[in-house]
Amino acid sequence: MLPTACTRFFLQTQKEQVLKLKVAKPSTSGTYLSVFDFCAGRCRHNSESVVHENAYVSDFHHCFSLPSNSSGSTISPVEARLNGINVVIGRQGESCDSVCKSNGQSCVLNKLLILNQCDIIQKYMSCKGACLASVGPDQPAEVVDDAPKNLNPGACLYTRTQSMLSCDGSHRHTRRLCPCA
Template identity: 85%
Template sequence: MTKYHLSLQLLILFQFSSIISAIRKDIGFEQIRSCRNTVQGRYLLSDDNGYVCDALSVDPTSRCCPINGLRFSCQGCNLVSQCCNSYEFCVSCCLHPSRTQEAQVLKVKIAKPSTAVSYTSVFDFCAGRCRHNSESVVHENAYRSDFHHCFSLPSNSSGANYTQLEARLGGINVVIGKQGESCDSVCKSNGQSCVLNKLLVLNQCDVMQKYMSCKGACLASIGTDQPAEVVADAPRHLNPGACLYTRTQSLLSCDGSLWHTRRLCPCA
């Protein structure tokens, strides 16, 4: 081998070694973002990171809103009532860690005790709570105001002491009425009378779920027909299958009725 060929090989080897040594070792794979979002909005979406954006801005691959957009925004929300005039901003506002505590919402039960499950994430809770709020419905089919997307924790959702409750219902015949029937009528058909002060005992989610299916969850509402269950063929906005209780005790009545509900009645 000539000195020329040897020199050429050494030169090529040196250049190749330089190329290898010049390769960066600090390059990693870009982390792929992936989000869940509210999907249903025609114009706006909220993702599970709390960002709100218009539907055209959502990344088609990750389904995330741009991170330079509005985050944890409470635009159009009343922070006292925790209700908003927009579903997407309700979810975004609800996702703020200072407003919704994960430890609390993961304990909130969905459906009746025998089949109860808990929310699996804060996003699931916010997306579910903001979608429906029967407390803001005016009895039939209208909202009391534009602020009908609410994210407050459901009251009356904690476990009840069944022993004490059953003791308070001693001597009471708890009867589920027919569709549109008042408790006065329900009890009279059984040769009994409605016991008004026992409606307060029945006006609790845990108690209603012992007697009714409550497939559409248990919701606060306003009306003299509560406690009651919405019939399955009721209009969708009335939450078919849901159990309803009232937070206003003065509304509890034996003669109240609504065509779309079946009452839970204390008779004696």
């Protein structure tokens, strides 16, 4: 099937944008010679393509081009890393495994790392209290309003101990923020 004139224009416009990008930060650096060079450079030199410096962000092992949504405006790198993921807020005391399973999906463990940031949690949850560092396998989460006062009702929680992130973690006084696919 041949692309329509509109599709060709869109692809050409993206190609032109890619070829105008600088290879590096200094103003003296050159631009990419081809779309392939751009993609290869993004894979090798961009932290958006890998997690923990040794694993690709995507299970498809591909590079990311200029991220954009249907309106044509660019999206944040974090939003691009959540592409294809349904972010779901669980019920009180529910694990992400349970949350995702009830939607006919599975929890995507490596995406918990992306959701485990205050700005992301605050985008999805009310966080009436503060956003606090905590320890536990039930993060990222929000403490329910009727929780005991010493548990900071309304606060959002994230963990600094990333190895604790778990799809099966739960706590009777929190609601999880879950990545499902």
